[in-house]
Amino acid sequence: MTLSEKKRLQIIASAEALFASSGLEATSMDQIAAHAGVSKRTVYNHFATKTELFAAILEAMFSKVDQGPLITYDAARPVDQQLTDIARQEVAMLASPAFLQVARVAFLQLLKDAALAQAINKPSMGCLRYLEPFLKEAVADKALDITDSELAAKQFVFQLKSLIFYPLLYSLSDDMSQHEYFIEETVKLFMARYRPLA
CATH class of the missing domain: 1.10.357 (Tetracycline Repressor; domain 2)
Incomplete structure (x- = not known):
C-alpha cells in the first residue's frame, strides 16, 4: 500500500468518526485533516468536497456488509x-x-x-x-x-x-x-x- 493510499484510509476513518459524533454539516475539512494527522491540502487532493468524502465512507461501510452468496435456480428443488x-x-x-x-x-x-x-x-x-x-x-x-x-x-x-x-x-x-x-x-x-x- 502506498503512502497516498494509507493517508486516504486515515482520512476516511477520521471523517467516519467525526461524522458519527458530530454530523456531516458540523464537521469541517480542517477538523478532518487534524484528526487524520494530514494537511488540509492532502484531504482536498483525495476528496474535493465533503459529499465526495461521505460517499467514500459509505462505500467503505458497504464493503463490510456480508451480502451472502449468489443463489441460482435449482429445478430439482421446490x-x-x-x-x-x-x-x-x-x-x-x-x-x-x-x-x-x-x-x-x-x-x-x-x-x-x-x-x-x-x-x-x-x-x-x-x-x-x-x-x-x-x-x-x-x-x-x-x-x-x-x-x-x-x-x-x-x-x-x-x-x-x-x-x-x-x-x-x-x-x-x-x-x-x-x-x-x-x-x-x-x-x-x-x-x-x-x-x-x-
Whole structure:
C-alpha cells in the first residue's frame, strides 16, 4: 500500500468518526485533516468536497456488509423452499449491525443531499443482485407465473424490508423472534400471487 493510499484510509476513518459524533454539516475539512494527522491540502487532493468524502465512507461501510452468496435456480428443488432460503439470506443482511449502521449514517443525509444519493447510487445489493434472473429461470421451468420479474423481485424484497428492516432502522422494534414467521408469510404471499394456475 502506498503512502497516498494509507493517508486516504486515515482520512476516511477520521471523517467516519467525526461524522458519527458530530454530523456531516458540523464537521469541517480542517477538523478532518487534524484528526487524520494530514494537511488540509492532502484531504482536498483525495476528496474535493465533503459529499465526495461521505460517499467514500459509505462505500467503505458497504464493503463490510456480508451480502451472502449468489443463489441460482435449482429445478430439482421446490421453488418455495428456494425462495425461503433467499429470504433468510436477505434478512440476515438487512438485520446485520453492519448494514443497519450504513443505513443509519446515510439516511438523513441522503434526504438532504440529492447529489450524494446519485454519488452512491449502488448496483443492487443482497438478493436483488440475482433474484430477477432466478425468477426468470423459475418462470421458464413453469414453477412460477410472472410477467414482470423486476417488479416481482422488488415486491419480494420490499415486503421483507417493511416487516423487518424498517422497524430495526427506526428502532421501533428489536425483536428478532418473529423474523422466521415474517419470512414464511412473505414466501406464502409471493407464491399465492405467482404460483402457476393448474
